[in-house]
Amino acid sequence: MQVRLEQVTKTFAGSKNTQATAVKELDVTIASGKLVGLLGPSGCGKSTTLFMIAGIHDVSEGHIYFGDHDVTALPSDKRGVGIVFQNYALYPHLTVWDNIAFPLLNAKEMKKRLKQRFAELSPPMANFKAYIQRLVEEAAKLVELTAYLDRKPAELSGGQQQRVAIARAIVKNPSILLLDEPLSNLDARLRVQTRDEIKRIQKQTGITTVFVTHDQDEALSICDEVIILKDGVLQQQGPPQEVYDHPANQFVAEFLGSPQINLVGGSIKANKLYLGNEEWFALPESLSDQPVNIGVRYENIRPDRENRKQAFEATVTSIARTGGTSTVQVRLADGQPMRLHRDSDDVLQEGDRVRLYARPRTVYIFNAEGEKILQC
Amino acid sequence: MLKKKAARQARYDRSAYLYLLPALVLLAVFLLYPILNTFLTSFKNEYRFLTGEFAGFGLQNYADIFKDATFGRAIINTLFIAFVCIPASMVAALTISLLLNAIERWQGFYMTLFYLPQVTNVIAAGLVFAFMFNSNFGLVNTVLGWVGIDPVAWIKGEGIAASPKLYYEAYARCLFILFVYTVWQGISLKIILFMGGLQNINKQYYLAAKVDGTSSWRIIRKITLPLLSPTTVYVFITSVITAFKAYAQVISLFGSHYGPPGDDSKMMITLVGYMMDAMGDYLTPGSISKASAAAMILVLLVMLVTIVQFKLTKKRVHYN
Ligand SMILES: Nc1ncnc2c1ncn2[C@@H]1O[C@H](COP(=O)(O)OP(=O)(O)O)[C@@H](O)[C@H]1O
Ligand SMILES: [Mg+2]
Numbered sequence: 001m002q003v004r005l006e007q008v009t010k011t012f013a014g015s016k017n018t019q020a021t022a023v024k025e026l027d028v029t030i031a032s033g034k035l036v037g038l039l040g041p042s043g044c045g046k047s048t049t050l051f052m053i054a055g056i057h058d059v060s061e062g063h064i065y066f067g068d069h070d071v072t073a074l075p076s077d078k079r080g081v082g083i084v085f086q087n088y089a090l091y092p093h094l095t096v097w098d099n100i101a102f103p104l105l106n107a108k109e110m111k112k113r114l115k116q117r118f119a120e121l122s123p124p125m126a127n128f129k130a131y132i133q134r135l136v137e138e139a140a141k142l143v144e145l146t147a148y149l150d151r152k153p154a155e156l157s158g159g160q161q162q163r164v165a166i167a168r169a170i171v172k173n174p175s176i177l178l179l180d181e182p183l184s185n186l187d188a189r190l191r192v193q194t195r196d197e198i199k200r201i202q203k204q205t206g207i208t209t210v211f212v213t214h215d216q217d218e219a220l221s222i223c224d225e226v227i228i229l230k231d232g233v234l235q236q237q238g239p240p241q242e243v244y245d246h247p248a249n250q251f252v253a254e255f256l257g258s259p260q261i262n263l264v265g266g267s268i269k270a271n272k273l274y275l276g277n278e279e280w281f282a283l284p285e286s287l288s289d290q291p292v293n294i295g296v297r298y299e300n301i302r303p304d305r306e307n308r309k310q311a312f313e314a315t316v317t318s319i320a321r322t323g324g325t326s327t328v329q330v331r332l333a334d335g336q337p338m339r340l341h342r343d344s345d346d347v348l349q350e351g352d353r354v355r356l357y358a359r360p361r362t363v364y365i366f367n368a369e370g371e372k373i374l375q376c
Numbered sequence: 377m378l379k380k381k382a383a384r385q386a387r388y389d390r391s392a393y394l395y396l397l398p399a400l401v402l403l404a405v406f407l408l409y410p411i412l413n414t415f416l417t418s419f420k421n422e423y424r425f426l427t428g429e430f431a432g433f434g435l436q437n438y439a440d441i442f443k444d445a446t447f448g449r450a451i452i453n454t455l456f457i458a459f460v461c462i463p464a465s466m467v468a469a470l471t472i473s474l475l476l477n478a479i480e481r482w483q484g485f486y487m488t489l490f491y492l493p494q495v496t497n498v499i500a501a502g503l504v505f506a507f508m509f510n511s512n513f514g515l516v517n518t519v520l521g522w523v524g525i526d527p528v529a530w531i532k533g534e535g536i537a538a539s540p541k542l543y544y545e546a547y548a549r550c551l552f553i554l555f556v557y558t559v560w561q562g563i564s565l566k567i568i569l570f571m572g573g574l575q576n577i578n579k580q581y582y583l584a585a586k587v588d589g590t591s592s593w594r595i596i597r598k599i600t601l602p603l604l605s606p607t608t609v610y611v612f613i614t615s616v617i618t619a620f621k622a623y624a625q626v627i628s629l630f631g632s633h634y635g636p637p638g639d640d641s642k643m644m645i646t647l648v649g650y651m652m653d654a655m656g657d658y659l660t661p662g663s664i665s666k667a668s669a670a671a672m673i674l675v676l677l678v679m680l681v682t683i684v685q686f687k688l689t690k691k692r693v694h695y696n
Pocket of ligand 1: 040
């Protein structure tokens with residue numbers, strides 16, 4: 001189901017009549033059946049947004065639509081969302097089976113819906129209990145936990161607990177699945193494994209999924225689309241590669257990518273871009289003279305072997321080799337540092353003077369306010 | 377390697393015991409010794425407290441107290457307090473705590489209100505209670521008067537010895553007052569403990585349940601109560617101990633003769649009251665040892681109830 005947020009604002013009443021705006025005039029559309037990452041640094045309003053979609057938090061202003069249906073005033077249990085909390089919130093006294101079955105055995109509403117689905121089953125099943133049993137087992141199978149149904153959460157690893165939480169969220173066949181930092185409690189190796197697992201489950205079920213994370217790498221690697229927030233304000237939305245290659249502003253450019261993008265001070269004078277004090281290249285558009293920040297990713301900087309006009313000079317100050325690639329730090333003519341990636345068998349030496357080069361379309365020019373003013 | 381490690385561990389252990397020594401000595405002197413001594417004394421026949429003489433070990437003291445009608449009353453009253461007041465006050469405290477936990481405004485105010493009995497003196501509050509049940513100008517009779525009920529002679533024992541009917545009616549009234557007071561007195565601590573337990577439950581369980589459309593009643597039954605169970609067990613055990621030690625409230629409500637004015641059967645005496653009386657009578661040979669025997673019975677009862685409780689709830693208590 002498509003989820004649309006229209007001018008959604010959330011303010012929390014703080015102590016002594018202060019107000020804190022956690023989310024501000026958010027306008028986003030989450031396409032049906034997609035895995036969408038809600039990305040931003042800690043405290044930027046991701047969980048708040050998720051909780052508003054779930055109906056746990058009221059919306060201060062604006063509207064939320066599921067499909068064509070305005071759900072802004074709908075209580076959370078009527079929205080048909082499944083949610084996985086950051087710390088899973090598995091009931092510690094219940095077995096995995098009971099945890100997964102919990103939402104099914106809940107309210108009258110749920111029972112009614114289930115009974116209806118049960119009645120429409122083809123081929124029909126003999127009894128309702130067996131149907132519940134089957135739903136729980138199907139969910140457990142989807143997350144590959146069939147062997148653990150009798151265990152208590154404390155007897156499972158972090159990754160397994162995570163999958164129980166996912167099973168509990170999808171067992172009631174939600175139209176939207178919400179995941180709040182589902183991987184943040186896992187160790188690094190498990191995190192990569194589990195995120196692929198989430199991708200698989202999402203593809204297999206086709207449930208529209210919102211995946212909250214502060215880890216850009218996570219979001220970029222599994223999401224169909226990412227939504228980037230900063231201080232409760234939308235920065236950019238788009239497919240990961242698109243957002244990575246065409247960041248809307250300096251914040252997005254800095255936030256995405258690991259290692260962090262090179263940012264070098266420079267200026268525009270007479271429609272020419274200066275890297276530090278050195279003239280770099282002529283701009284294809286006319287822009288007013290101003291100081292700028294120039295962003296170039298590590299992988300887009302290469303040694304110039306063809307004596308291009310658009311190359312600039314630098315001195316190698318250090319080389320850090322890690323496995324197949326090495327990170328080379330250089331100093332520009334005016335002393336500003338810059339880093340680039342090279343193969344480890346590269347012949348560069350510390351103290352070498354090199355000519356470097358980046359294709360203009362990989363160069364982002366930001367003004368003093370952090371807005372992108374040009375990407376050729 | 378392993379040997380070395382074991383040796384080091386032993387050294388650590390030794391120094392740990394050394395640090396613990398002062399505490400252990402104090403424990404031995406002030407706890408272990410009195411317990412053992414009481415245990416031994418309870419088996420000394422015709423034990424004289426002042427000289428320490430006794431006529432051999434035996435079960436004489438136990439036989440004596442079990443033949444004593446006052447001891448029978450003490451046991452019955454104590455069990456009454458335990459089996460009526462513990463469930464009543466626990467259910468009341470739990471209900472109040474669940475309600476308090478559900479409200480947001482004024483929570484602190486109500487908690488202070490409910491905590492007040494805890495900081496008032498048991499004796500003083502008991503006197504106030506006794507006064508409330510005064511036949512002539514007590515608050516209870518005044519209120520009953522408003523709804524057209526004749527004044528009740530709540531705490532009255534004159535002329536009851538002759539008629540069992542009158543005796544048991546007076547007894548029932550006194551028990552009622554004792555129960556009300558005991559529950560009132562014990563409820564605050566239980567509320568505080570339950571509130572602590574409730575607030576320790578992660579709020580996300582409730583959020584998850586809410587998104588799943590769980591009804592409030594099911595949330596309480598399936599989430600709150602199981603997760604609160606360690607607190608409940610703790611409250612229960614401390615309640616058992618407090619109930620079996622009941623004494624001060626009886627004294628403050630009914631005076632040192634353990635009954636309404638005019639009664640001389642020690643109608644409302646408790647186990648601890650029985651022990652106190654026996655100890656006060658220390659010049660009589662065998663009196664202190666009878667008190668010791670009563671104390672051992674008390675310990676036995678508390679242990680019994682606690683063990684039964686553990687066996688019954690073992691499966692249903694969830695410890696993290
Ligand atoms: N219940 C609340 N009451 C008051 N402020 C809150 C509440 N929940 C979140 N906030 C504030 O809203 C902002 C966004 O929080 P959150 O959505 O949890 O961030 P994120 O999940 O992106 O880390 C933070 O500044 C946080 O302090
Ligand atoms: Mg969060």
